[in-house]
Amino acid sequence: MSLRHAMLGLLARGPASGYDLLKLFEISLANVWPATQSQVYAELGRLADADLVKVAAEGPRGRKEYAITDDGVAELRHWLTDVEPNRVGRSDMLLRVFFLDSVDHGQAREYLERQAVVAARSHQSLLGLRDVVAGSDPLETYGRIALEYGLRLTSMQREWAEWAAGEIDRQPGT
Amino acid sequence: MSLRHAMLGLLARGPASGYDLLKLFEISLANVWPATQSQVYAELGRLADADLVKVAAEGPRGRKEYAITDDGVAELRHWLTDVEPNRVGRSDMLLRVFFLDSVDHGQAREYLERQAVVAARSHQSLLGLRDVVAGSDPLETYGRIALEYGLRLTSMQREWAEWAAGEIDRQPGT
DNA sequence: CCGAACATGTAAGCAGTTACATGATTCC
DNA sequence: GGAATCATGTAACTGCTTACATGTTCGG
Known part of the structure; x- marks a missing residue:
C-alpha cells in the first residue's frame, strides 16, 4: 500500500x-x-x-x-x-535478457546497445532536472539524495549494457 | 503482459x-x-x-x-x-527517501544504513549464486549477463546508501 | 505405511490502468 | 466567447497476491 x-x-x-x-x-x-x-x-x-x-x-x-x-x-x-521496503523488483528489460538466446547474436547485441542509449538518455534528463532544482534546496536534501540514486543507476545501466553488448561477440553460435 | x-x-x-x-x-x-x-x-x-x-x-x-x-x-x-521495455520502476525503498524529512536525522541515517546492509547482503547472495552456476555455461551467457546486472546494481545501492547516510550529517536541523 | 514432493486448479480481493463523464473558472 | 486549465468522480478491465481445496506417486 x-x-x-x-x-x-x-x-x-x-x-x-x-x-x-x-x-x-x-x-x-x-x-x-x-x-x-x-x-x-x-x-x-x-x-x-x-x-x-x-x-x-x-x-x-x-x-x-x-x-x-x-x-x-x-x-x-x-x-x-x-516497515521493510520490499525488495522484489520486476524488470521487464532484464527479463528479456534471459531469453535473448531465442534471437540471433546481432539482434541480441542491438537490444543491449539500445538499452545503453536509453539509459544514457535517462541520465541526461536527470542531469537536466538537477540543474532546474539546483538552487532551491533548504529542505530538499532528500530529493537530491533520491536524484543521485537515479544518476548512479542510469550510469550503471549504461556501462553494463555496453559491457554486455561486447560480451556477446565473445560467444560462439549464430 | x-x-x-x-x-x-x-x-x-x-x-x-x-x-x-x-x-x-x-x-x-x-x-x-x-x-x-x-x-x-x-x-x-x-x-x-x-x-x-x-x-x-x-x-x-x-x-x-x-x-x-x-x-x-x-x-x-x-x-x-x-516491444520497448517499460521503464517505469516502482521502488518503495526510494519512495521512502523522499519523505525522510518526516523523521529525525538519526532515524533517517539508520534507514539509509540499513539499506546499505541489505544491498551488501543481496550482493553476497548473488556472488554465491554465481559460484553455484559457474561451470555450467555453454548456453548460459545471458544468465551471466543478467547476474552481472544484479551484482552491479547491489554494489551501486550499497555505495549510494553509505554516501547518503553521510550526507545527512552535513545538513542543519533536527 | 507415511511423509515429502509432485501436481493442478479455483475464488476472493487488492492495486493499477484506461476510458468515460461532467462541470467551473480564468485568461486572452 | 472560447480555449486552457482547474477540478472531481465512476466503471470496466487486467495483473498479482493470498488462501482454499484436492488428489497422486515416490522413497524410505
Missing part, C-alpha cells in the same frame, strides 16, 4: 487537493512511484474514511483541500521506520 | 509442466519477474487457448507437459525485438 504512504508523505508538507497531488506525482515522483488520477481520488476517499487525512478547506470548482491528521503523520512515520 | 512472455521464454528451452515452470521462476527468475503458482496455471490455460503453447504429453499425477508452438516462438521473438 505504498500509494497511500506516498500521498501521506506529500500531504505532510502541507495541504493539497487531489489535483495538486496529481501534479506532484507527475513532477517529482514520476520515476519512483507513478500514480494516475483515478487512483489518487479514490485513495483520498479511503484516507479520509480512515481519518488519516481530512478536508481542511473547500475552494472554487468543487476543490477540496486535504490536510494530514495526527493519525496520518503517525502512520507515515510507522511506514518509514518500521 | 510480461508473465506470458517469461513463460514462453522458459518453454522455448524445452517442454515443461506448470509445476516445472514454477520451479524455474523460483530459482532463476525470482529477482527479475516473480510469479505465483496460481498465476502460472491460469496463464498456461490462456496460452493454450491462444495456441502459443500446447499440451505435448501427459504424465502421472495429472501432469501436463506443455511445449511452445511456432506461433509462440514468433510471439516471443516479437516481444524481444519489437
